[in-house]
Amino acid sequence: MAIIYAVFSASNLIAPSVIAVVGPQLSLFFSGLLYSAYIAVFIHPYTWSFYTLSVLLGIGAAVLWTAQGNLLTINSKDSTIGRNSGIFWALMQFSLFFGNLYIYLAWHNKSHITDKDRQTVFITLTVISLVGNFLFFLIQRPDPEPAPSDASESLLPTEISDSCDVAPSQTLGSQALDAFKRSIQLAMTKEMLLLSIPFAYSGLELTFYSGVYGTCLGAMTQFGEGAKGLIGLSGILIGVGEILGGGVFGIMDKCNRYGRNPVVFLGLVTHIVAFYLIFLNIASDAPVAPEEGTQMQAFIQPSVAVALICSFLLGLGDSCFNTQLISIVGFLFRDDSAPAFAVFKFVQSITAAIAFFYSNYLLLHWQLLIMVLVGFMGTGTFFLVEWAAISARRDSDYDSI
Incomplete structure (x- = not known):
């Protein structure tokens, strides 16, 4: 990994x-x-x-x-990017549910x-x-339409260029070089630098719920002979949380007059609760325990029910962050969506790689602490970018009246 x-x-x-x-x-x-x-x-x-x-x-x-x-x-349009991001995320996470359910039953x-x-x-x-x-x-791509006469509303030409059609005057090589340069330029913008912290957090918690937490459950000898089977059940409940979050936030996007911040804040609160319960319920050496499991005692009597509730909360919180990150990147960088999503995935994946590396050495409480600190910072910087986007949209609406 x-x-x-x-x-x-x-x-x-x-x-x-x-x-x-x-x-x-x-x-x-x-x-x-x-x-x-x-x-x-x-x-x-x-x-x-x-x-x-x-x-x-x-x-x-x-x-x-x-x-x-x-x-x-x-x-997508600006008015549908949030809904479509939620639907996409929910459909994708069905694999977690059905895949783990099959493994558990079989x-x-x-x-x-x-x-x-x-x-x-x-x-x-x-x-x-x-x-x-x-x-x-x-998958169909939208047909080009005549650009509206008002230059301020002319978005379609940029959307067409963003869909990576090569202009006759440009060679494939120059097109590829321009896309690379644009990625570097976007990475240096104020918005992308602020968003890089929630991007990084999404990578850290991706590592935790997809690799570390299941390992911890399987290493808990206090859960008895069924400890290994909890890995499949945990994956199912993570998938349920992801699907529920993506579906609800996709459906409710039209009704959300307060922007993306409340959903991200819900994700942070959900994860903090999950991290605290995991800290109490799982032994600190579980991520690095030998194959026969850990003999250390957690702060409370280990509970299977609490462990599985935490799985659901991890999935729900992850859907909160990822649906809104996809939404805001598509909204802010509509004209450069390919380079923008490349920067998003660059930051997310490099932090995931780092987390997979240190997860073999750090005790559980240190891994949780890292995620709590980065989660708080990432939520704060996301709020700043969203407030700026809302303010700019209001100014644009006022100028068009």
Whole structure:
């Protein structure tokens, strides 16, 4: 995972250039093939193929996420970007729910996973992912429309250029170079520098809920023989929290007159509650415990119910942050959505890689402390950017009257 996210981070620097050359749709397709290849490796895993495909997956992930953000933006308006971000996030997180539910039911009470068990799962996942890759070709891009006469309302030409169509006067090489330069320029803007802290927080907590927390549950010998099975249940409840958050915030976006800040604040509060309960419920050496588990005692008598509630809260809080981050990036950088999402994923993935690395060495309470500090700072800087965006929108509405 550290390799994947390290390569993912570095590859975000070239992702806008790739999309500028081949377009967002083909970028999604070819990147998706790398995802399918990575899944297929586990049918008959070898060390060399596992690490090789980890590197290739990092490259594919950078291009896929940037292209996804680009297509989401050009198919949305300012009034629908929040709703569409929520719907996208909820649909994506259904994989957490159904995937973990299948594993839990199929492997429940199994102490040994046979080759046949493993191959059945990964053959199925490979086929599903390949079908999904070809469905990318059904995604439609908006048709160019005549620009309105009022120059202040003329957004479509920039949207068309943002969708990575190459102008006849530009070569593919110059188009790719321009996209790379634009990514560097965007990374230095005030808004992007402020947003880099919540980007970083999303990477830290991504590592925690997707890798560290499940490891902690499996290492808790106080949970009995079913400790390993809790990893699947935890994943299901994380998925439920993600789906609920994405769906609710997508539906409620039209009714939210207070902007994105209340949702982000809810995400912070949800995560702080989860972190505090985890601090009390899970032994501090759980992330670094040996295979036989930890013998340390938590601050309270470990509770399976509390552990699973925390899983749900982790998913719900993550959906709060990610739906609003996708929304604000698409809103603020509509004309440069591909480079903007590349910067977003660059910061998120590099912090995720760092977190995957230190999670093997730091005790649980130190990992929680890092996330609490970065979470508070990231929420504060997000508030500043959102307030500035609301103020600019009000000024624009006043000038148009």
